[in-house]
Amino acid sequence: MSLIGDGLDAAVQKAFTRPPPKSGGAQMRYLVKQLGGTRAVAQMLRVSQRTVERYVKNQIRAPRPSLAARLEREVKQRWQPQVRARAKAKAGSSGGIIIDTRARLGYTAPIGSTDQDRIRHLTVALPPQYAALLFDAQDQGAGDARLQEIAAEALKDVYFQDGGTRAGSLDEVRFTDIEHLEFDL
Numbered sequence: 001m002s003l004i005g006d007g008l009d010a011a012v013q014k015a016f017t018r019p020p021p022k023s024g025g026a027q028m029r030y031l032v033k034q035l036g037g038t039r040a041v042a043q044m045l046r047v048s049q050r051t052v053e054r055y056v057k058n059q060i061r062a063p064r065p066s067l068a069a070r071l072e073r074e075v076k077q078r079w080q081p082q083v084r085a086r087a088k089a090k091a092g093s094s095g096g097i098i099i100d101t102r103a104r105l106g107y108t109a110p111i112g113s114t115d116q117d118r119i120r121h122l123t124v125a126l127p128p129q130y131a132a133l134l135f136d137a138q139d140q141g142a143g144d145a146r147l148q149e150i151a152a153e154a155l156k157d158v159y160f161q162d163g164g165t166r167a168g169s170l171d172e173v174r175f176t177d178i179e180h181l182e183f184d185l
Helices: 003-013 024-035 038-045 049-056 065-078 081-095 128-139 144-160
Strands: 097-108 118-126 172-184
Touching: 003 065, 003 081, 003 128, 003 144, 003 172, 024 038, 024 049, 024 065, 038 049, 038 065, 081 128, 097 128, 097 144, 118 144, 118 172, 128 144, 144 172
Parallel strands: none
Antiparallel strands: 097 118, 097 172
């Protein structure tokens, strides 16, 4: 599970103009249309092609919990790609992104400063360049560790250094033990 990646996905999904399909049959029909056939959907969801066909014809109505979770995740990943792209582009060019987190934050600084890691709850508006970095890294398949590094760099610049007006000797920010993380566009 990718905590930061899932948080970014949830933020973009808030931009949807219509809700994604809810029922198993409607979700299955949507995926069949997107992937061009029942065989591709069956392979992706790790079920038989016949099972997919039954959902499409509404012969099966309620998927078992594990399949329901996979179905919902796959539909949301493909739902309204243009709306998703516009939301990412706006966040990366003009809007920025808001991060709300409760995590252990600390930093590396010269001797004599209080650089001890501690749990902090922050709600910080990140500038568009950091939103673009986060979304680009996610689109290129970066892991949660890389996304966490980008978020830590953003917090260093915006929260700790206030855009370069303070704490200029700060070297590195540690962003670990994430208890809560939410993004908003």
